[in-house]
Amino acid sequence: MQIDGRPYRTIWVDPEDGWSVRIIDQTQLPWTLAIARLTTLAEAAHAIRAMLVRGAPLIGATAAYGLCLALRADPGTDAMGRAAATLAATRPTAVNLRWALDRMTALLGDVAVSERVALAYREAAAIAEEDIARNQAMGRHGAELIAAVARDHPGRAVNVLTHCNAGWLATVDWGTATAPIYVAHAAGIAVHVWVDETRPRNQGASLTAFELGKAGIAHTVIADNAGGHLMQHGQVDLAIVGADRVTRTGDVANKIGTYLKALAAKDTGVPFWVAVPSSTIDWTIADGIASIPIEERSEAEVATLTGRGPDGAVTTIRVIPEGSAAANPAFDVTPARLVSGLITERGRCAASEAGLAGLFPGRG
């Protein structure tokens, strides 16, 4: 995607040295476009844990490149296992992390130590390229939903609600939930996006609004609590969100607050779609509420807000009383029964074991 006329991905190998890894530091958006350089396993693990990079597919790609950096220091089998364990421990909910590390270590475990570094970089690059291709395909399948609403309501924009940032910043490029919006926009369909601010870290307000603005797509940031009201008043045609882990039965773990949006959508009859690449499907589990580990993050993220003051300085302020406790579960699980359907790179399906098995035979 483009920022001010220049194409970017969220992660790439530095073309100057051919090995260090460049990322957009998302903790600094939307105020500053800062490019960070990762040179070690520790730096890659920190980038994931501290959310310089975030979003399930991008976490997976960063873990793959983190393993490359680790192998440069020590390509031995024991060291590779320790590096994979370090990366796997950075964030628990998005299954793309485990998926990418399993893919890398399975491949690299079978080759001579001397060949590992070069092969690791090739595989990490393949993971990144495949992510883009999957997202573009999801964009095509999801855009059909937007186009259908546009046909039924000529003369006005299609109103899509989204939560968190499941945009290109959450992936290597294109995004999951936003890919259909980009495809529809490119096809000349008028789209307006309701952007949930997504407390506590405000990925919607900071990141989704930033990337939609740069793409020239009409959008309005709303408080997280506003979505149900807008749905009751016919102002949301469909909701499209991303996912951090989807069970083989179609339960969806996504950013905290997704479940409440799905409940409101069910009550008001608004279609609630989840864009999910196959790398986000956890085929090993069936019950999302019982089995998906939910990350608990620092209470400081709830107790504070960060923004730009009138003097231009970016400042963090405390918004709850000193002495009050805060809790910060970072994800929730939306049961499959509340999901209208899944948008995958292979097409759309019901959020169910049969639906997913139909698109991915033999995986369940």
Ligand code: MRU
């Ligand atoms: O905590 P984050 O910002 O990594 O959470 C991201 C989300 O929940 C996204 O909605 C999800 O990863 C979908 S990604 C395209």
